[in-house]
Amino acid sequence: MRERYLLRGNEAIAESAIRAGCQCYFAYPITPQGELVEHMAHNMPRLGRTFIQAESEVAAINMVYGAAAAGVRTMTSSSSPGISLKQEGISYLAGANLPAVIVNVVRGGPGLGNIAPSQCDYFQAVKGGGHGDYHMIVLGPSTVPEAGELTMLAFDLADRYRTPVMILADGLLGQMMEPVELPAPIDMASLPAKEWAATGARGREPNIILSFDLSPDNLKKMNLALQAKYAEIRKNEVRYEEAETEDADIVIVAYGSTARIAKTVVRMARAEGIRLGLFRPITLWPYPYEPLRALADRVDTVLTVEMSAGQMWEDVRLAVAERANTPFYGEMGGIVPTPKEILTEVRKHAR
Amino acid sequence: MPVDIARMTKVFGRPESLTQARSTYCPGCHHGIITRIIGQTIDELGIAERTIGIAPVGCSVFAYLWYRCDALQAAHGRASAVATGLKRARPDLVVFSYQGDGDFASIGTAESIHAANRGENITVIFVNNQIYGMTGGEMAPTTLVGQHTATTPDGRDPATTGYPIRFSELIAQLDAPVYVTRQALYDTRRIMDCTKAVKKAFQNQVEGRGYSLVEILATCPTNWHMSPIQSNQHVADTVTKVFPLGDLVNRGA
Numbered sequence A: 001m002r003e004r005y006l007l008r009g010n011e012a013i014a015e016s017a018i019r020a021g022c023q024c025y026f027a028y029p030i031t032p033q034g035e036l037v038e039h040m041a042h043n044m045p046r047l048g049r050t051f052i053q054a055e056s057e058v059a060a061i062n063m064v065y066g067a068a069a070a071g072v073r074t075m076t077s078s079s080s081p082g083i084s085l086k087q088e089g090i091s092y093l094a095g096a097n098l099p100a101v102i103v104n105v106v107r108g109g110p111g112l113g114n115i116a117p118s119q120c121d122y123f124q125a126v127k128g129g130g131h132g133d134y135h136m137i138v139l140g141p142s143t144v145p146e147a148g149e150l151t152m153l154a155f156d157l158a159d160r161y162r163t164p165v166m167i168l169a170d171g172l173l174g175q176m177m178e179p180v181e182l183p184a185p186i187d188m189a190s191l192p193a194k195e196w197a198a199t200g201a202r203g204r205e206p207n208i209i210l211s212f213d214l215s216p217d218n219l220k221k222m223n224l225a226l227q228a229k230y231a232e233i234r235k236n237e238v239r240y241e242e243a244e245t246e247d248a249d250i251v252i253v254a255y256g257s258t259a260r261i262a263k264t265v266v267r268m269a270r271a272e273g274i275r276l277g278l279f280r281p282i283t284l285w286p287y288p289y290e291p292l293r294a295l296a297d298r299v300d301t302v303l304t305v306e307m308s309a310g311q312m313w314e315d316v317r318l319a320v321a322e323r324a325n326t327p328f329y330g331e332m333g334g335i336v337p338t339p340k341e342i343l344t345e346v347r348k349h350a351r
Numbered sequence B: 001m002p003v004d005i006a007r008m009t010k011v012f013g014r015p016e017s018l019t020q021a022r023s024t025y026c027p028g029c030h031h032g033i034i035t036r037i038i039g040q041t042i043d044e045l046g047i048a049e050r051t052i053g054i055a056p057v058g059c060s061v062f063a064y065l066w067y068r069c070d071a072l073q074a075a076h077g078r079a080s081a082v083a084t085g086l087k088r089a090r091p092d093l094v095v096f097s098y099q100g101d102g103d104f105a106s107i108g109t110a111e112s113i114h115a116a117n118r119g120e121n122i123t124v125i126f127v128n129n130q131i132y133g134m135t136g137g138e139m140a141p142t143t144l145v146g147q148h149t150a151t152t153p154d155g156r157d158p159a160t161t162g163y164p165i166r167f168s169e170l171i172a173q174l175d176a177p178v179y180v181t182r183q184a185l186y187d188t189r190r191i192m193d194c195t196k197a198v199k200k201a202f203q204n205q206v207e208g209r210g211y212s213l214v215e216i217l218a219t220c221p222t223n224w225h226m227s228p229i230q231s232n233q234h235v236a237d238t239v240t241k242v243f244p245l246g247d248l249v250n251r252g253a
């Protein structure tokens, strides 16, 4: 049975994590994801689960490392400056093949930046962020209901591939309220056992969890295994949405809150006869290069719209590979572009 | 007279819960003695099947190899936070972290203090050898005034580097910890005392009492540029003057 609630994005993510069976949640407060921490502080202990307000984001991500190693579903959340502090821990999670969910409700940067919505952490999320040859799965919800759905999915993907998964949201999505249908809590007993977890070496050889091997040959093997896993993820998990692209001459590529605004722009443009479509990556890693390339073959212009100086734009250009024009329109500093501003940009490229 | 092995009784052996893995420690290094003490404790408490060890970054980075237990390797300084996450996820397990002085008392300062302050029901073994062994003998926060290290070539000067930090005393100021003690290994008597302390620190956790910390004054003959015997003497004569031995907190029990 699905229940309907009016929730902020932050709350939808928190409540979905609980329904996905998150047993341990660790975080350090930061705006604009305060409601997420508060929802967990209120609800996790009542369910007999663990909530710790950690002494720092560094501590929080390392608590996640410990809980993930014990085989339970675990999550941390933060916003940009706090996510920077988690990078070492994320690299260790990736290296040790540990499943965990990390939420970044992105705010303006760099430095302390501000608390307004932004998409300026795209590079950090999809290109590494921490040290070493690793990736995490990065999901970019664009509405509150989708934030909830992708949170449920994030826990499944984390377990399936034994990898950290990031929900890359932004301050707008975190704060916005929408009606949400939440699924019933999953049946934890239905989840496959984690034979690899550190649960006590009873009747078996010890399980050792590490991201370390002094021998270059062995570390190369560990890396090759990671790369094989990433190839598998690239093959299976690419997700995206296309809207009004069938007859389009121009498409906007946008993710997250920006994609939602772009949907309005598509309607406005169509009303004045511009054949505009939208391509919305849902997985930001793995990025939907192939579908975007196929689309680029059919259109004149692929316009990237982002709340950054053009970070995802690099992936768009990689995908399009000169098959179409690839202009960029962006805002920075926590400014959210309006549909009208984007439409003005679209008109410049209309036939 | 020929020795009749069949009639001999075994009075001392390798703890069951230690593996056969070859030690990576230098000859005369106290890390090896501490490993044995922990193995013996795990045996005596019969907890090998539910103990999880957390290895730090430092000379004991390979600590996951020594015990027949599940184990994790944590980021430098974060072992107490990792132990927190693991123990909260599975309170039925026995979780210990093993951390050097650089790991525990420098880079991990925040994680170390706050795990103690929350009174996490874990056991922390804190190996204070007054130096960064693994990276080649640099200054640790515990390095003695005047001590020569790779990064204090003229001796540690408090004017620019401060004083050796008595981290266990800092933790002893907190309300939550149930057991905080400083031990040494420079002679048989100290080894026996330390063994008792380690056992108590594990016992506390098994009985659900809360946070226990055993600081152990250890040697690093390699980076101290001393023989193992000189090193033991140095701990007895000099190090214990700065870091006095004994219990700092012993609540209940």
Ligand SMILES: Cc1ncc(C[n+]2csc(CCOP(=O)(O)OP(=O)(O)O)c2C)c(N)n1
Pocket (backbone or CB within 6 Å): B057, B058, B059, B060, B076, B099, B100, B101, B102, B103, B104, B127, B129, B131, B132, B133, B134, B135, B140
């Ligand atoms: C983030 C990070 N910084 C620095 C290092 C390098 N490093 C490895 S071990 C170590 C010092 C360890 O000293 P200590 O904790 O006292 O352990 P010991 O080797 O003396 O037992 C350092 C600085 C690292 N691995 N990670």
Ligand code: SF4
Pocket (backbone or CB within 6 Å): B024, B025, B026, B028, B029, B030, B031, B059, B129, B133, B134, B219, B220, B221, B222, B223
């Ligand atoms: S360098 Fe020092 S602390 Fe490290 S193993 Fe050798 S003697 Fe022990």
Ligand SMILES: [Mg+2]
Pocket (backbone or CB within 6 Å): B100, B101, B102, B127, B128, B129, B130, B131, B132, B133, B140
């Ligand atoms: Mg040391």
